[in-house]
Amino acid sequence: MDFAFTEDDRAFGRRFAELLDEKLPPDWQGFFAEDREALAFTREFCRDLGRAGLLTVSWPAEYGGQGAGLWKQTLLRELMTASGEPRGPQYMNLNYIGPLIMKFGTAEQKARFLPPMARGEVIWTQGFSEPDAGSDLAALRTRAVDHGDHFVVTGQKIWSSYADSPADWNLLLVRTNPDAGRRRGMSVLLVDMTSPGITVRPIESMGGWHEINEVFYDEVRVPRDCLLGPLDEGWGVIGSGLTLERIGIPRYARAQRVVERLCDHVRETGRAGEPDVRQKLADLRVRCEAAKLLAYRAISLVAAGANPVAEASTARIHATLLEQDVGHVGLEILGASGRLGSPAEDHAPLHGLVKQQWVHNIPATIGAGTLEIQKNIVAQTALGLPRSR
Amino acid sequence: MDLTLTAEQRLLADTVRDLVERECPPDLVREIEKSERGFGDGHWKTLADLGLTGLLLGEEHGGAGQGVLDLAVVAEQLGWGAMPTPLLASAVFAASLIDLAGSAAQRARWLPAIGAGTAIATVAVLEPGARDEWGAPDAALTPHGAGHRLTGTKILVPYAQVADVLVVVVAAGAADGGRGLVLVDPGAPGVTLRRQHDGGGEPVFEVVLRDVEVAAADLLAAPAAADLPAAPAVAGAALATALDRMTVASLAYAIGGAQRALDLSVEHARSRRQFGQPIGAFQSVAHRCVDMFTDLEACRYLCYQAAWKLDAAGQLDAAGQLDAAGQLDAPGGADFEVAAAKSFANDAIRRVFTHAHQVHGAIGFSMEHDLQLHSRRGKTFELSYGGSTWHRERVARALDL
Numbered sequence: 149m150d151f152a153f154t155e156d157d158r159a160f161g162r163r164f165a166e167l168l169d170e171k172l173p174p175d176w177q178g179f180f181a182e183d184r185e186a187l188a189f190t191r192e193f194c195r196d197l198g199r200a201g202l203l204t205v206s207w208p209a210e211y212g213g214q215g216a217g218l219w220k221q222t223l224l225r226e227l228m229t230a231s232g233e234p235r236g237p238q239y240m241n242l243n244y245i246g247p248l249i250m251k252f253g254t255a256e257q258k259a260r261f262l263p264p265m266a267r268g269e270v271i272w273t274q275g276f277s278e279p280d281a282g283s284d285l286a287a288l289r290t291r292a293v294d295h296g297d298h299f300v301v302t303g304q305k306i307w308s309s310y311a312d313s314p315a316d317w318n319l320l321l322v323r324t325n326p327d328a329g330r331r332r333g334m335s336v337l338l339v340d341m342t343s344p345g346i347t348v349r350p351i352e353s354m355g356g357w358h359e360i361n362e363v364f365y366d367e368v369r370v371p372r373d374c375l376l377g378p379l380d381e382g383w384g385v386i387g388s389g390l391t392l393e394r395i396g397i398p399r400y401a402r403a404q405r406v407v408e409r410l411c412d413h414v415r416e417t418g419r420a421g422e423p424d425v426r427q428k429l430a431d432l433r434v435r436c437e438a439a440k441l442l443a444y445r446a447i448s449l450v451a452a453g454a455n456p457v458a459e460a461s462t463a464r465i466h467a468t469l470l471e472q473d474v475g476h477v478g479l480e481i482l483g484a485s486g487r488l489g490s491p492a493e494d495h496a497p498l499h500g501l502v503k504q505q506w507v508h509n510i511p512a513t514i515g516a517g518t519l520e521i522q523k524n525i526v527a528q529t530a531l532g533l534p535r536s537r
Numbered sequence: 538m539d540l541t542l543t544a545e546q547r548l549l550a551d552t553v554r555d556l557v558e559r560e561c562p563p564d565l566v567r568e569i570e571k572s573e574r575g576f577g578d579g580h581w582k583t584l585a586d587l588g589l590t591g592l593l594l595g596e597e598h599g600g601a602g603q604g605v606l607d608l609a610v611v612a613e614q615l616g617w618g619a620m621p622t623p624l625l626a627s628a629v630f631a632a633s634l635i636d637l638a639g640s641a642a643q644r645a646r647w648l649p650a651i652g653a654g655t656a657i658a659t660v661a662v663l664e665p666g667a668r669d670e671w672g673a674p675d676a677a678l679t680p681h682g683a684g685h686r687l688t689g690t691k692i693l694v695p696y697a698q699v700a701d702v703l704v705v706v707v708a709a710g711a712a713d714g715g716r717g718l719v720l721v722d723p724g725a726p727g728v729t730l731r732r733q734h735d736g737g738g739e740p741v742f743e744v745v746l747r748d749v750e751v752a753a754a755d756l757l758a759a760p761a762a763a764d765l766p767a768a769p770a771v772a773g774a775a776l777a778t779a780l781d782r783m784t785v786a787s788l789a790y791a792i793g794g795a796q797r798a799l800d801l802s803v804e805h806a807r808s809r810r811q812f813g814q815p816i817g818a819f820q821s822v823a824h825r826c827v828d829m830f831t832d833l834e835a836c837r838y839l840c841y842q843a844a845w846k847l848d849a850a851g852q853l854d855a856a857g858q859l860d861a862a863g864q865l866d867a868p869g870g871a872d873f874e875v876a877a878a879k880s881f882a883n884d885a886i887r888r889v890f891t892h893a894h895q896v897h898g899a900i901g902f903s904m905e906h907d908l909q910l911h912s913r914r915g916k917t918f919e920l921s922y923g924g925s926t927w928h929r930e931r932v933a934r935a936l937d938l
Contacts, residue, residue, distance in 0.1 A: 149546065149606060150539045151845045157538075219538050411936055420938045423930075430932035434839075434877040441540065441838035442831075448540040462831045520820070523827040531803050531826055533817040 153219060160216070161223035164202075168231055171196065177491050177499065178232020187313060190236025194268030203235070204242060204266040211250060211258065212266030218451050222444075226401035237272070237310035241265040243396030245272050245319050248389045252336075252377035261317070261338065273315035273341070275305035275363055276386070283521050285321075286330040286383070290365060292322040292337060299324070299337060299375070301345075301368040307515070311361035312350045315341050318363070319389075325380050334382035338374040345369070355508045388455070390516060395446050395460045399467040399512070400439035403474045406505050407432045409498050410478050419481075428477050435473070439466040458530035461522040468512040468519065475506030540838060542610065550610050556583055557618030563907045566738070569621045574699060575740035576621045585654025590628045593782075594636065598648035604848035605782055609789035609840060616793025619910040621739050623657050623696040625790065630783040631658030634704045637775035638718050638758035647702060647720075656701040660779075661691035661721075661744050669923045670780055673715055677708045678751060685756075687719060687727075687749040697723055697730050697742035704757070705746065706776060714773015718757035725749055737917030738910065778847075781875045784922040785843045788882050791918035792836050794911040795886050798893040799829045801908055805897055816896075825892040832885040839878035846871035876931035883918075883925040890915045 153161070171193060179186050197203040206221030207213025216224075225243075228235055235242070246265050249257055264270040281288040290303025301322055311318070318339040325333030339346075345368035351360045377385040411429055414420045442463040449456035479486040479502055488496040489503025496503070513519040527533040542550065560580060569577050584590055592608050594600025608629060615622060632651045635643060635658065650656035662670045676689020687707065697703065700723050709717035721728065727749035730742045753759065758771035803826055806817030816822045850870025890912040894901045901908040 149542055149841060149845060151842045152849075153538050222538075411938060415938070426933035426938050427926065427929050429938060430880070430929040430936065433936060434881050434929070434932055437842075437877050438835040438839055438881055441842060442835060444538060445540040445834070445838055448538070451539070452541055459834075462834050465827075465831050466835060520824070523824045524820070526827045526830060527817075527823040530830055531823075533803065533806060533823045533826060534815055536818045536820045536823045 153223070157217075157219045157223060160220045161227065164224055164227050167202070168227060168234070172231060172234060175491075176232065176234070177501075178504070179234065179236045187236055190234060190238070191268075193234045194236070194238045196268075197235070198266060198268030203238075203268045204246070206242075207246065207262075207266065208250075211246070211262045218447055222398065222447055225396070226398045229398045230401040230405040232402070235268075237313055237315070238265070238268060238270075239397070240274070240309070241270065241272050244389045245274070248319070248336075248385065249338075249376065251388065252385050254373070256373060257338070257376065270317060271310060271313045271315045272317045272319060273308045273311040273313075273361070273363075275308050275318055275320040275339075277307045278304060279306055283518055286334075288321065288323060288334070290320075290322045291326070292324050292335060292370065294324060294379075297372050299370045299372065301337065301339070301365045301370055303365050305363045305365070306351075306360075308348075308361045308363045309359055311341070311348045311363050314348070317341060319376075321382055321386055324382075328380055331383045333380050334386075335379050336376040336382040336385045337370050338376055339368065339370050340374075343368050343370070354510060391455060391457055391460050395443055395450075395463055398440075398443060399464075399471050400436050400443065403439070403467070403471050403505075404433070404436040406474050406478060406501060407436060409501055410481060413498055414481070425481055428481060432470070432474055432477060435466070435470045439463065439470050442466050458526050461517075461525045462530075464516070465519060465522050465526075468509070471505070471509040471512045475502065475509050478502040479506055540841070546607060546610050549607060550614055552587065553589075553611050553614035554617065556587070557614055557620060561618040561620045563619070563910060566619050566621065566910055570738055575696065576623055576699075580620060580622060581654060584622065584624055589624065590654040591652030593629060594632060594648055594652040598636075598644065598652055600648070600652045604844070604851070605785055606841060606844040606848055608782075608786055609844040612786050612789035613793040613796070613837075616790035616914070617797045619738060619794060619797070619914060623659065623699065623739075625783065625786045626659045626695040626739075627651055627657045627700075629786045630660045630779055631702070631704045633779035633782050634660060634718055634757065634775055635720075637778055638771050640757075640759065642754070643720065643757065650701070657696060657699050658702045658704060659694055659696050659700040660704045660706070661694045661697070662706045663691060663693045665690055665692055667692070669927055670921075671923060671927065674706050674708050676705060676746060678717065678719065681750070684753050685719075685751040687721065687746050687751050689746050691744040691746070693733060693735060693741045694744050695739050695741050697744055698732070698740060703728075703744065705744075709772060713758070713771070714776070716773045716776050718772045718776065719751050720755040720757060721746065721749060721751065735917055736913045737921075738914050778851075780922065781843075781847055781871060784875055784879050785840060785847060787918060787922055788836070788840045788878060789844070791882065791886055791915060792833065792840060794914050794918075795829070795833055795836070795889045798890060798908060798911045798915070799826065799833060802826055802829065802893045802896040805900075809898075822896055825896055829889045829892045832889055836878070836882040836885050839874075839881055843871060843874040843878040846874040872931060873935035876928040876935065879923055880925045880928035880932060883928070886915050887919055 179190055194203055204213040205216040209215050233239055246262060249261050278288050292299040292301045318341055320337045320339045321334055322337055323333055324335040345366040347364040349362040353359055414425050419425055446456040446459040446463050449459055482497050482502055485497050486502060489500040491499045588601050589611055591600035592603050596602045628651060635647050651658050664675055678685040678687050703721040703723050705719045705721050707717040707719055709715060727747045729745040733741045733743055735741055806822050806826055807815055809816050893908060897908055900906050
């Protein structure tokens, strides 16, 4: 058991922190700020990193990476997430879509899809949820009919992140065999978003413009060589991707950044001596530590060759509840002036950082499996409790 | 970075767990709790034979020279079995004080015996009305002839009735961090012990000290001790470090007990049927169990991190960078990590036992059920070695607030 990073890992983290200082615009609010310009910056930033070979440092060399270990990858992700994700939507490529293609893809698929990700030139979206298949994902009905050399997809997906960026490709979960039972008979398709028959309808959310979309599929033709993994076995493919997704975003790192900024703020405004403020900030900071250690526990198990399903959900439960409380409690500390939450407002404390933290994390306990689904996973996998609904 | 136990630590945990399962069944715990002695002689001998009484002590004192992290791994398993034992009071708290503040002669007199389990030491720190162990003591020395006399009242002193020596925390000048440390023979004239009952599973005592003779040789961290670093405030610094070690050790013990409460709850949720199904198939019950699990996991890694950091800070001390500030509440090497772990765990372990009792229903409130063995200890843990508010204040200071 060792709670320190190696000097090599720390040096890597320092280099990346310097790079971020150099590249981020002085008024950078983060990708999730209400600023459409931010997306253009993220594209440029990813291409820059890609050219320097830094976007996919954690990937194996054969897929355009540098084979940097899990912990360097973790430090990189922490810096990116803490800085408001300057990679924009492309973090998904690196965190789980790319690794899924590495794990389940054919040689041709790897050669075709991974290098553009490594160059930072491609935006992916995903299609899992449907209007009638949310937490009950296995109820999904979007149908892909097998025509031999191609599939024809018809149906509707919802909450597809970044589809209107616009996205170039889509990791799509569809039903290929309606007679095989709920969890059998699903497959994963890699879908070109320029295919005829696809319509994207952005959904305006409380958090801004570009997060979520409805995507309609009307007899969309998908070549057979875009089937990822075995036919009808898509549930297992997605399951392994979701474990990666649950620990892929170090949400605690952003929460900690906001807590640190709040600490600066109360020092600068002469409120650091208020006992209640001290207690609240200390509590939030401790919970950042707990969430971080739980993520590190899951990553340690990945490093040891295990698939830490329960640990990933445990880490996510702590991190998402923390993120929400950092928003709520942070705003409580700021008080009335915290109502001004837009960076455009002159008197917004911390340029609206804390209010943004609140609004963007309303769905933290909903995406990638609701809090209740995460708890069901832990109940069954870690505690051996009966399946419950 | 690697948050998995080493093969040696897993073996250590398995060995102690095996001992607890074989030799410390819940009925024996009940029997020991009712006994005058308050711990099992057989248990004590086994712990000593396994080298656990000397785990933290240096090889020059016959110890194993291992760290707080290894100790935490052991304590967690002892807590799982609710084993009543003076191990933490003697081999962690008292031994650390003697080790950190004692002269060569005092260390040679006590540490090998404590490490071998042939002597038991305990610390008298709390006084009537005290909120926590960090508070300023009233017990004080007054010069008398060649030595001193000690007067004061201590409460909740664990295992004082079987102790061979008491380490008593007394008031001292600011130069010593406001604290002094004195070795007292519990059989000495002027020392009176009276059993107290806090429900925490181990015997605790009021210790009244009335004009107790204290020789110069029984003062720990005495300025005259030639072999001590020429730093002032050794007593205060030693107490701060020993308190942190004890805080983490008692936390590990509490985590073990809370884990047992979770195990019992899951067992109950699987087997107890109502409305035609196991109650664990109801999400309202299952999710309480999950909340216990996720809270416990957080406590566990915060605890291990604090232990690891104390070990790392201890190595710094050994290299001659002893924290000379001597202030009990000044941010030290492991201040953030220890205070983070304890402040989180106080609240989390309270939640764990609340859920455990709710999942168990009425049967969990009965003395015949094993849950009470652990939930009583859980409350004692929460009220010992600093409350959440105090430790969060320590965190705030560590954050430069």
